[in-house]
Amino acid sequence: MNSLKNYIAKNKIHKSLYFLGAIAILIFLGFKVEFDFVKLHKGIPSMLNLFQRMLKPNISYGVEAFDKLIETIQIAIVSSILGVLVALPFSLLIADNIAPNRYISAILSGVFSFLRTIPSLIWAAILVSIFSVGKFSGIVALTIIAFLIALKLFREYIEGIKENQLNSIKSVGANSTQVLRYCVLPHILELSISIFFIVLETNIRGATILGLVGAGGIGQIMWRDLNHLRYDNLSTLILILFFTILIIDVLSLFVRKYLIKKAVRFKSIDNYKKFQLFKIFYIPILVIILFLFAFSSLNITYDRFILGLGQGKDVISRMIRIDPSCFSKLIEGILESFFIAVFATIVGGLFALVLSYLTAYNTSPSKGVSIFLKGVINILRTFPPIVTAIIFFRGVGPGPMAGAMALSIYTTGVLTKMYSEVLENEGKNIQASITTTGATNLQSYRHGLLPHTFPTFIRLALYRLESNIRNSTILGVIGAGGIGTTLVMNIMWRNWEKVGFLLLGISIMIIIIDKLSQMVSNY
Amino acid sequence: MLKIEDLTVSYDGKTLAIDNINTEIKQGEFVGIIGSSGSGKSTLLKSINLLVTPLSGKVYIDDVDITKLNNSQLRNIRRQIGFIFQDYNLIEKSTVIDNVLIGRLGYKSSLKSFFGLFNDEDYESASNALRQVGLSKKMFERAEELSGGQKQRVAIAKTLCQKPKIILADEPVSSLDIATSQSIMDYFKVINDEKNITIMINLHDVNLAKKYCHRIIALKNGKILYDGKVGDLRDELLKELYSQE
């Protein structure tokens, strides 16, 4: 009995300590990111004013922006196609359970996890100074991102194939090519489509901001309007983007859910055989058409391309000779990025915890609230944080505070969406078993669902932290704090040795944080 | 046709999953392997077609020691050995007929099978096999749309397509209800009776084993506790077999 009392007392103390600790950290971080309630309060009227203007969009400007919008969509689609197509063969080389050579697979994985730490906007900035301004650089930058995301997804899928599944093919006497063809490839077409849409959702957001560094798309005119203080035009663009991203997300959801279920039905073996034969032709043709389509939209002349390659080689060889003279700037910038990311994760996490309770349809006090909030969080997570930061500039001026707030909002949106889905999936059984004891809805949430899903919540939050760190390194591109400012300056001045050093620093930080958060979530 | 000599298997190099097993099995026998969980039943079957590599010992199939074969020789032996898993391991998104055709892979060149080209004979034997397990109607459906019992019948059809001399089945009915289990076991019996294919089957249900098998091998801690006719199996022995000590 005594030990039970002890347990309860300890439990209480622990909880209050955690809570106080979190508050203390938050205050410290708030200080670090220059969070200022007075400034925020003063800025509210002008932000409200911006929102009011947003409600009166400048339609004629919309027509003008249409070209750029199409370019943005094109960049996103082309880069997603290329990324997915190239990722597939590489995934066969690096998936643990089928990799033909362990050393090649280890080396490739290492290189790719280094490349993954570099955000798309930084890729774009570097490519712009190699291949000049234009959408070509944007497409290449996002292709790299698409490739890395698709590779990870393909790899996870392949590594998820059970050993016995592979064994069942081996046991009929099949060789390794046959195992690959019959165990791994049958699902790959559908999987590729689904992965394409997941990648597209990321890339359409990425494509909207490429213009900030001159890599094509709608971001270019957005940046111009921002610098010319044309907030009416800006709000029009933001509205256009909102609907575009929304449409692509909905389309993606729809395709992933329904189209994939459909399949051809056969009546006789003869037809079936003909279809198999037909497949041999139509799949390669499809792939070729996709490649042709993708390449045709790369608007670059051969000469410029060759010139770019030469410059690229030059840039890389200079980056490798890292110049650590900007060490203090690096530390200062990285710390600020880090603080912004942690701040956003904690603030977003706290909001998400409350909001997801109100959002998940099985815990929400009413259906109306749930539907309303679902709408709101989808709006919150539509915009890349860097765009939201631009809106905050209007109220609180440039600096880390705008970045931190923008990232917090984005985190709130994404985390609420993910966690409320967890609540909905896990909810049914647990809640029933507790409500039968006569508990109220809130009680059953507090004592059943919440403790049961909290570890998942922490895992999601840590995952957000990783992504927030990547995001916070680019906020500086527009002056919203962190390492991005220094980095982009040095890219513009072509101080490649310094760029190399900064990138290395960022990578190391991201890899350390990834490892730490992996340790925490396993623990 | 199958001879196992001093077979020892270890996954971690320390504990023995199979501990020095010797036995011989003749063409056409229907052998049930029983034993508690972790006694090494699956490991024994998997080492017969070298899905796991033994630490030491020999496995002879028709007087050929298969532990000494190179890769392509091993593939030739494997196609004579059907293997059926508890969890079916069908390619869920592929059609039933494609799953059955996988049984023909051992007879195909890499190139042809890479393009999914099977000849009339292959299709013939696949559809025959499906007829034998009563699933002709489901030929063009996706494997994921089938029930558990139907999936296991597809797996049997796939194995028949291999034209095997011996079928190894690792708890093929333990995910199924009693009626379905009986009907699957009936298929094994028919195959065994009509085609004289040797069958080695892991079963955790001793009653099923008693009903269908001619011969029982009982394993405990990787060793053979009993190997003989099903009629001579004593209750005391079963008690010892499943006791924890």
Ligand SMILES: Nc1ncnc2c1ncn2[C@@H]1O[C@H](COP(=O)(O)OP(=O)(O)OP(=O)(O)O)[C@@H](O)[C@H]1O
């Ligand atoms: N892939 C593996 N890696 C490591 N150890 C394994 C592996 N498979 C089996 N073992 C170990 O080998 C021993 C024998 O396992 P095996 O799977 O052959 O038993 P079993 O009789 O089939 O049990 P069950 O009835 O539960 O299927 C067990 O101690 C098990 O822990």
Ligand SMILES: [Mg+2]
């Ligand atoms: Mg087993």
